[in-house]
Amino acid sequence: MSTRVPIIDLTPWFQGSPDGRAAVARAVDAALRETGFLLVTGHGVPEALRADIRAAAKRFFALPRDVKDAYATTVGGRGWLPPGVEANGYAEGTATPPDLKESFAVGARETTGDAAVDGFWFPPNVFPGEVPELRALLEDYLARMRALGDELLRICAAALDLPLDFFTAKTSHPSYTLNLNWYPPLAVTGAPEPGQFRIGPHTDFGTVTILDREPGTGGLQVWGEEDGWVDAPFVPDSFTINTGDLLSRWTGERWKSNRHRVLAPDASAPEEELMSLIFFYETDPGAVIESIPAPLGRVAHPPVRAADYLGAKLAAITVG
Template identity: 65%
Template sequence: MSDYVPSIDLTPWFEGTEAGRRAVADQVDDALRRAGFLLITGHGIERELRDRVRATARRFFALPEPVKARYAVSVGGRGWIPPGAEANGNVEGEPTPADLKESYSLSADDPTGDPVADERWFLPNVWPSEIPELQAVLTEYLDRMRALSDELMSICAVALGLPADHFTAYLTHPTYCFNLNWYPALRQVGEPEPGQFRIGPHTDYGTVTVLDREPGMGGLQVFTADEEWVDAPFDPDAFTVNLGDLMARWTGDRWRSTRHRVLAPPADAPEEELLSLVYFYEADHNALIETLPPPIGRNSYPPVVWGEYLTEKLAAITVG
């Protein structure tokens, strides 16, 4: 099943010929119909930047817990999400053990001028004074993620037979969430409880997720259309991209928002620790999302306002 999640080279899209862009869009359409996941290469983001983000972030997670606790927040906040605070599997309706991870979370912080919207969606991010280099490297990385995600949304539009700028009106001042997810080693977290994972089974909530991850025995798995868990393929040069629930609703289930999980730390690799860079792209907080009609959409969903929809999802996975 290693070919279930395909790898797509975006180079022809960026080269700009009509045939090349169409070919990439067709490949993306097929991947999102079948798997809801894909790898992308030819994205133009240097390995050096990704490595620099990861190395700097590891310095934060290596700080003593009382120091990290100065930045502690609940799920959806800006700062350190400590162990035990999040259980992604809860979103499926049954209580699950807390995820075996820590996160440092950032979100959109460019104010709109509307004090109510800004207080809810565009507060300033929090930067740990102990790692002053983190702000500069993450600001650079987030700018690149926004540009790449906008490009992916254009590819999605063309894949649906729509103008490349179709989704632009919904992305004028979008929200996003960026998580540095640190998965500690088994020797640190102890033996997992039954049904406990580094991240429990769930789907993402927004439009597209762009993930830079590390290989490991306790790594990412994808739930196939045949209801089988398979290891997601890994390519050090690629980003892993998957679709969120909002985009699946938007396309009337033409495309899949696929369940996935991150396995518990493995007993036969007790020193394995991993760090993932996860950019969840979303939409304008007040965007009204309505299912695209046939022939794009197969099923119809009630319209949702993105910010209200996200608020409900975050409440479901918050522990306590």
């Protein structure tokens, strides 16, 4: 597996010319087959919105611990995920110390009427009263990410010469989560333990992940069989996109769900703090996912219900 992460401009796709859309789809297919990662520009999401979210989120993370405790939750919940509740390396079966981060999570909020489904996949969002502007910013961003997630899935369908709604037919009432991940400086975390990361090595679980990140010494790395761990490229005003396990399974492993990690804070940059906005897109929880057969697909996995598959993945990375 290569660690080459290409940059793809989505402008021709949105402009609608058949040749331009076909070229974007081909480039996406190549990237997801080779690496499982790409950078996209021309996505249409305002940079100012992301900057405003970061500024408001930093005000939240700077609040005293006892104030943030009122919003505390755990993996899969809505609100504040304190330090120590998540260890992504467990997704690979590797026992690692907890990830060196704090998160604030919001997500899909349109309930189904099924209490069991709603309680896990569509719980109410919680917003901090101490930072009231965060609610409108995040609701705006969630709507934009949902729309972009579906558009990426349409591009994925075009990449396989399938009907454009092949994937989105199962995202009429999807689950999704937006994590605001704050990676504190060394002064806050202290020296990392052996094998400890800001986020441990893992793959993502859903269909596509849309990441808005900041560059740093303790930043994102992508795994390659030939190159090992390699720093992911950074382009201002781009999103980093990667395939999740569910989409890889759906395509019969034609597309990679690639390992990645976020390095621990480094002694060479003791004051570095970073913040990532990470949108994890999934499907309707009740959707049954069947692998696309050969010749497009490579591996025929048994059908799986999305909620069962994703729920097991989330449980695996929860500490305690």
